[in-house]
Amino acid sequence: MAAIDPPPISQAAWDERYHRRAFVVMMVMFILAPAVVYPVFLMKALCFALFACAFNLLIGFGGLLSFGHAMFLGMAGYICAHAAKVWGFPPELAILAGTAFSTALGFVAGLIAIRRQGIYFAMITLALAQMIFFYCLQAPFTGGEDGIQSVPRGKLLGFLDLHNVHVLYYTVLAIFTGGFLLIYRIIHSPFGQVLKAIRENEPRAISLGYKTERYKLVAFVASAALTGLAGATKAIVFQLASITDVQWQMSGEVVLMTLLGGMGTVFGPVAGAFAIISMEYYLAELGAWFTIAQGIIFVVCVLAFRRGILGEFEAWLRNRK
Amino acid sequence: MNEIFGVPTQALFGQLLIGLINGSFYALLSLGLAVIFGLLNIINFTHGAQYMMGAFVAYFLASKAGMGYWWALLVVPLVVGATGVVIERLMLSKLYKLDHLYGLLLTFGLALIIEGAFRHQFGSAGLPYSMPDQLVGVFNLGFMFLPKYRGWVIIASLVICLATWFLIERTRLGANLRAATENPTIVQAFGVNVPRMITLTYGFGVGLAALAGVFAAPIYQVSPQMGSSLIIVVFAVVVIGGMGSILGSIITGFGLGIIEGLTKVFYPEASNTVIFVIMAIVLMIRPQGLFGQR
Numbered sequence: 001m002a003a004i005d006p007p008p009i010s011q012a013a014w015d016e017r018y019h020r021r022a023f024v025v026m027m028v029m030f031i032l033a034p035a036v037v038y039p040v041f042l043m044k045a046l047c048f049a050l051f052a053c054a055f056n057l058l059i060g061f062g063g064l065l066s067f068g069h070a071m072f073l074g075m076a077g078y079i080c081a082h083a084a085k086v087w088g089f090p091p092e093l094a095i096l097a098g099t100a101f102s103t104a105l106g107f108v109a110g111l112i113a114i115r116r117q118g119i120y121f122a123m124i125t126l127a128l129a130q131m132i133f134f135y136c137l138q139a140p141f142t143g144g145e146d147g148i149q150s151v152p153r154g155k156l157l158g159f160l161d162l163h164n165v166h167v168l169y170y171t172v173l174a175i176f177t178g179g180f181l182l183i184y185r186i187i188h189s190p191f192g193q194v195l196k197a198i199r200e201n202e203p204r205a206i207s208l209g210y211k212t213e214r215y216k217l218v219a220f221v222a223s224a225a226l227t228g229l230a231g232a233t234k235a236i237v238f239q240l241a242s243i244t245d246v247q248w249q250m251s252g253e254v255v256l257m258t259l260l261g262g263m264g265t266v267f268g269p270v271a272g273a274f275a276i277i278s279m280e281y282y283l284a285e286l287g288a289w290f291t292i293a294q295g296i297i298f299v300v301c302v303l304a305f306r307r308g309i310l311g312e313f314e315a316w317l318r319n320r321k
Numbered sequence: 322m323n324e325i326f327g328v329p330t331q332a333l334f335g336q337l338l339i340g341l342i343n344g345s346f347y348a349l350l351s352l353g354l355a356v357i358f359g360l361l362n363i364i365n366f367t368h369g370a371q372y373m374m375g376a377f378v379a380y381f382l383a384s385k386a387g388m389g390y391w392w393a394l395l396v397v398p399l400v401v402g403a404t405g406v407v408i409e410r411l412m413l414s415k416l417y418k419l420d421h422l423y424g425l426l427l428t429f430g431l432a433l434i435i436e437g438a439f440r441h442q443f444g445s446a447g448l449p450y451s452m453p454d455q456l457v458g459v460f461n462l463g464f465m466f467l468p469k470y471r472g473w474v475i476i477a478s479l480v481i482c483l484a485t486w487f488l489i490e491r492t493r494l495g496a497n498l499r500a501a502t503e504n505p506t507i508v509q510a511f512g513v514n515v516p517r518m519i520t521l522t523y524g525f526g527v528g529l530a531a532l533a534g535v536f537a538a539p540i541y542q543v544s545p546q547m548g549s550s551l552i553i554v555v556f557a558v559v560v561i562g563g564m565g566s567i568l569g570s571i572i573t574g575f576g577l578g579i580i581e582g583l584t585k586v587f588y589p590e591a592s593n594t595v596i597f598v599i600m601a602i603v604l605m606i607r608p609q610g611l612f613g614q615r
Contacts, residue, residue, distance in 0.1 A: 065422045112601055115608045119364050119421055120564065124604060127557045131597040138590060248553060252429060259426060291437030298430025302423050303415060 018317065019184070022267055030173055039169045040237075045277040046176045047234040052257040052269030053183050054226035059255075060264030061187050062219045063199030064114075067122045067251050068129025069227055071109070074246030075132060076102040076228030081148040081241035082141055091154045091162055091236050095175075098232030099225055105132075106224020107217075114216045117202070126248060133246045147242030151235055168237065175233050179226050184266060186222060195219055256294060259301045262308030271309050328586050334465040336582040342471050342540065344578020345478035346533055350555040351562065351570035352482055353529035356489070359565040360502050360522045363413060363424035369552030370435040371527050374401050375534020376543045377439065380450050390453040390539070397535050398528035405527030409520045432549070439545035447542025474536045481532070482571045489567055498522065557600045563613025573611060 033042055051073055058064045080098030083089040089097060113124045136142045143149070153162035162168045186192050198205045198212045205212050235241045244250065253276065261272025276294075283290055301308065307315060350368060357365045365371075378397045382388035388396065408431065416423050456470040489495035501508040501515050509515045534548075541547055558577055562569030577596050585592040603611060 065425070067425075112604055115604065119358075119362075119425060120560070122422070122425060123364065123556050123560045123564075124600075126553065127560060127597050127600050130553050130557070131594050131601070134593040134597070137593075252433075255426065255429075288437045288441035291433050292441070295430045295433030295435075295437060298433065299412065299427055302427040302430065303412060306419075306423070 019266055026267065034166065034169050039165050041281055043169055043172045043237045045274045046172050047230050047237065048257065048277050049270040049273035050176045050179045050230040051227055052254055052261065052273040053180055054223045054230065055254045056258045056263060056269040057183050057186065058219055058223040059258060061192060061199065062195050062216060064216060065122045066125040068125035069254055070246050070248060070250035071129040071132040072102040072106060072224045072227040073231035073250060074136060075105055076231035077235035077241035077245050078136065078142050078148060080232035081151040081235045084154065084236065085148060085151050090158065091156050095232040095236060098235065099228040102228020102231065103221060103225040106221045110217045110220035114213055114220060129248060129251060136243060136246045145243060147240055149240055151239040151241065153236055153239060172233055172237060175229065179229055183226065256298055260297055260308055262311030265310045265314060268308050268310035330464065333586055336586045337579060338467065338471060340579040340582020341475050343581060344575035345475050346537060346551065347555055347558045347578050348482050348571050348574025349478050349529055349533040351558045351574050352485055352567065353526040354555065354559050355565050355567055355570040357523055357526035360498060360519055361413065362421050363428065365526065366425055366428035367431045367435065368530050369548030370432040371401055371405065371530040372534040372551065373439065373545060373548035374435065375531030376538040376547060379535045379538045380448055380543045383450065393535050398532045401531030402524040402528030406520055406524040409523040413523065436545055436549060443545060445544065445546065447544040450538040450543050452539035470539060478536065486567050486571065554596055557596045561600050561603050561610055563610025566612040569610060569612025
């Protein structure tokens with residue numbers, strides 16, 4: 001590996017200590033949460049948190065704004081639901097099938113999309129997602145507007161009955177934690193460092209001899225795979241794979257979660273996902289006002305609050321130290 | 322001659338006409354996007370909402386102020402364009418120094434606000450807007466009947482597109498504009514007020530979207546989501562044509578409308594996706610788009 005200047009050691013040490021503490025706090029909260037909060041709400045938020053973390057891997061660390069990530073979430077959901085319901089797969093294999101499909105889709109979409117940067121990249125991912133959307137609307141196996149309903153949850157690994165809401169919750173938590181730690185590992189690996197270098201200055205990374213397209217493609221595929229994991233898990237939890245997960249509004253929603261929580265921070269997307277899903281959950285009766293509220297959050301974040309909740313919080317912590 | 326390639330001529334020309342109509346909307350909207358992108362380097366995600374606002378303002382003018390279609394053609398672009406000027410001054414102008422992804426996110430947020438507000442106020446049902454008396458009826462072209470209004474929309478959008486092209490590619494004002502996209506500092510030094518030019522350009526692009534909204538009002542119903550369904554297709558048109566290319570957006574706009582119409586005749590299942598398929602193919606062969614530079 002060629003040398004990338006490491007950040008000053010004190011900074012890295014500070015980061016690591018902060019991340020470790022924050023992770024412990026987060027896990028304790030998630031483990032205890034079902035005692036006080038409705039577990040189904042928590043599971044929804046966890047699925048979206050994983051989705052947002054996977055998305056953040058791409059934009060926060062690779063600088064690539066995908067406006068079509070709904071295609072990975074939605075397709076994984078359909079494949080998982082179909083595998084569980086029609087083919088009779090056990091839940092773990094169904095989730096794997098959904099994830100595998102998203103990974104493959106991510107590879108194909110990535111090959112096309114990473115040829116352009118910035119706004120162009122965003123537009124291309126959006127249009128590819130539209131292709132998938134219309135396919136899902138018409139393909140016979142997706143059930144069109146109705147989606148695939150009453151997906152069986154089954155028994156995880158043959159003995160954990162997912163109909164028990166607590167078993168289901170801790171399964172979802174385990175999947176989220178696995179995905180989260182994997183993303184943490186990726187961004188703190190040499191690969192992640194190169195990715196950050198590409199985000200900061202791609203021509204320089206190229207001149208250092210990195211095949212930047214390859215790095216971006218791997219990041220894109222990893223992000224698609226983890227998004228697929230979130231989508232497939234969501235299909236098992238809600239026993240439903242629906243067209244709303246493939247719609248472009250969903251791609252916008254995950255951008256909002258990441259932006260609100262803090263792009264490029266480790267915990268920001270989790271906070272953002274919980275904030276948005278709570279809004280959706282508790283403000284559901286607002287109807288069209290909810291869309292307006294989302295729009296206002298977007299505008300405020302972009303104009304005044306670009307670091308997001310956790311970004312601002314971390315900056316405040318750093319200044320205190 | 323009642324059939325071409327095994328398809329009844331009536332159906333073929335009917336779909337070609339629908340394709341041309343859709344194509345004129347694609348062209349007008351992607352033209353506005355191209356103009357805005359060219360100078361501001363912002364993908365105006367609010368464009369669909371602004372098109373929808375155009376249709377709604379025309380509806381208000383008719384129902385509240387008794388102003389007919391012809392007045393709407395003049396007043397609506399000015400009114401909606403003025404809101405664009407306000408948006409540019411208050412918000413977009415703060416973002417030019419940042420990564421241009423923030424412009425996309427900001428305009429996306431604005432689109433949500435505008436659409437949400439209209440949906441809250443008017444629900445999802447469409448409102449009717451009647452076409453002007455002068456354009457009711459059909460022309461008999463011999464081989465088919467052409468509704469007068471549709472013929473008017475196609476010709477009017479073509480004229481507006483070409484006029485915009487002329488303005489930007491062949492006049493002094495356009496030359497300043499193009500120069501400012503290359504190097505705003507030098508153009509400023511020549512005594513051109515670049516910030517004001519940028520503001521007015523955004524207003525102009527928004528006005529074009531609003532004008533398309535007025536054209537659309539009598540054909541489609543006036544409804545809050547009329548923009549969001551169209552805008553994604555228009556984005557694809559822009560990517561295919563080459564982002565920021567004026568001529569590219571006009572030609573691809575009309576061309577893709579026609580291709581979409583033909584697909585509806587020969588292979589209806591693909592008619593929704595054909596534009597996105599073409600986009601994927603074009604990107605693989607020519608990543609900068611058909612008319613894009615670099």
